[in-house]
Amino acid sequence: MERWLLVSNCNTYGLARSLQLLSNSFHLDCVDVWQFKRNTQEYAEKIPTYDRVIVNPEVELSGYDFSTARNLCRIPNLEFxxxxxxxxxxxxxxxxITEPMAASQSMIALAAFQAGLGIEETLMLFRRDVYERCxxxxxxxxxxxxxxxxFATFGIxxxxxFRRWSRGEIFMHSLGHPKAQPIFDIARAFLKSQNVEINKTDILPFDTMVEAGCLPVYPEIGEALxxxxxxxxxxxxxxxxISLQKFIERSFEVYRGYDLNEIQVEPGFRNRFHQVTSVVAEIHA
Structure with a gap:
């Protein structure tokens, strides 16, 4: 039987359990990226011994060279x-910044804070017409x-x-934390792409992502979707x-630990954040 190694991020254990449920064709070991970084020398010795190594592409950004892997495959993050x-x-x-909801920051709350608005003024920005303008x-x-x-870039x-996910309940807990069903379906699609025999089962692993922060779908956005x-x-x-008001209060408490414009939105979000900032400024001009 082949021996496989999975190295991924927050979804490591949900993805590993899904792969194990879906096929009896291999033995799977798994490790998340944080444990992997703490034990790189140990894994440097192990990696050449595995028949297949599956990594999240973000793991490669850590600088580790996986060239010793016999068969290197990639499963990217599900981000939505x-x-x-x-x-x-x-x-x-x-x-x-990893507070108050792990790494997730509200663009409206941050823009309002940087504009000098108070809690009540910020709370009033959470409404449909603002969402539309943003x-x-x-x-x-x-x-x-x-x-x-x-995913198509990696042959998955x-x-x-996606059509099935979009017809049911909300399938994400946050920007990069999917629920158990999408993780399971990704595992199945990956095995199919590798021509691995797949078990016919609908048994889902425990949803490990629920232990992390879970963001709400705002009612006005939920109605539209x-x-x-x-x-x-x-x-x-x-x-x-916690309520929206409590979330804003905790966010402002975190932001007060920095100079007003010291907090910078990461590059992939900056254009959208600038739009939110403009909308907030127009409303309170």
Whole structure:
């Protein structure tokens, strides 16, 4: 039996369990990128012994050379922002900000803070007409196309899977944290792309991503997408929900630890953040 190694990020264990459920053709070991970085010498010795090594392309950005792998395959992140178009990643002083909802920052909240608005004024910005002006209700098609194209680059066809996901419940917890079903379907599509025999089963692994922060789909956005929405945020590492107002309060508390314009949105979100900033400025001109 072949021996495989999976090296990925937050989805490592959900993806590994899905692969194990879907095929009996290999033995699978797995390690997340953080543990991998702590033990690179150990894995440098092990990697050449595996018949197949599967990595998330982001792992390669850490600088590790996987050229000793006999058969190197890649499964990228599933990233989809149409459910959560207000959110972005941002950093300050050379480090990504990871509070209050792990790495997810509200563009409206951050723009309002940098404009000098208070909690109540910021809370009033969370409404449909603001979302429309910010382009939040026009994210579905570009997000879908980007997702399908990203996986197609690695020979993984998710077009049919995406159609199924979009007809059901919300399939993402946050920008880059899918629920169990998409992870399972990615595992199946990957095995199909590698011509590996697949078990016929609909048993899903435990949804490990729910342990992290879970973002709400705002009700106005949910209405446009045909899903239920809310303004409750699930805190990372806790089974506790907080309100939108509490989320804004906690975000502002974090932002006050920096100079006003010290916080910078990461490059992939900057154009959209500039649009949000302009909308906030126009409303409070």
């Amino acid at each position: 922002d149409a459910y959560h178009p207000d959110f972005c990643f941002a950093g300050a002083r050379g480090t990504r 382009g939040f209700l026009a994210r579905w098609e570009p997000a879908r196309d980007r997702l399908i194209a990203t 066809d998710l077009s049919n899977s 045909g899903v239920d929405g809310s303004y409750f945020f699930k805190l990372p590492g806790e089974y506790k929900l």
